Amino acid sequence: MPELPEVETVLRGITPHVIGQEITDIVVRRPALRWPIPQHLSPILCGEKITAIVRRGKYLIFQFKPGSLILHLGMSGRLCVMPEIIPHQKHDHVDICLSNNTCLRFTDPRRFGALLWTPDDPNHHHLIASIGPEPLSTLFNTAYFLKKTRKRSAPIKTFIMDSKVVAGVGNIYAAEALFLAGIKPQKAAGKLSLTECETLVAAIKKVLRHAIKKGGTTLKDYVNANGAPGYFRIELKVYGRGGEPCVQCGVLLVESRMGQRSTVYCGVCQR
């Protein structure tokens, strides 16, 4: 599933191919995603150029003079630049057609994704406005995190997956960051010491940076004929490894559920 590093990789992959391109058509074949895709996009955007693409958390924001498209890949979404003559397949819901006869094709089998339009500053859109700081920005730091966690009883794993606290930390990287920081996922956020806050903030940044670096080296081809590239997988130390030995101490990793999410951790290395 696309996590923040994958979304960042998509952004970097497609940007050089679509910036400055003029929209020639927007084909919406299946509007029923998480929210209905607006049907009137083509008349608004035809002839307009994509001026910039930015990422906020796991949202990609395509900016035009009249407004912005806000895109979320959800669980199974993919975005790829390809020649528009390539026949579309079952889950290819949207084509954003460009003047060089390529298109940005949005594919999403599970349809948890979203494509929305706003004529206003996208940062004021309700989905974007409430998002916390970018994890890789200096706004996300020990002082901020310490303050945010105080008096909070929610488990730290749930807490760091809250997009209001920090943008775009999903289940996989939450588990990996907590392992790296040596903190048990169930620990109440408010019980973290200053040092633990510092360690966890650093760990979140580290796992995300590492994954983005991996994505940059493993996925270069965002322009191809057969559709989207597969999502990359960094070597995960805990996620998906329940019952297997801890890479640090050899004790079998514990798999439990927090909310509806599978949670894997080491009962020895994480306290």
Place this chain on the structure above:
DNA sequence: AGTGCGGCCTGTCCGC
């Protein structure tokens, strides 16, 4: 206000 859960989806895997 903070917390936790329901619901949206479909491909994949498992057991019968």
Place this chain on the structure above:
DNA sequence: TGCGGACAGGCCGCAC
């Protein structure tokens, strides 16, 4: 082989 059911999960929006 075919089928049903469990599972995967981001994240909004609601209920307590």
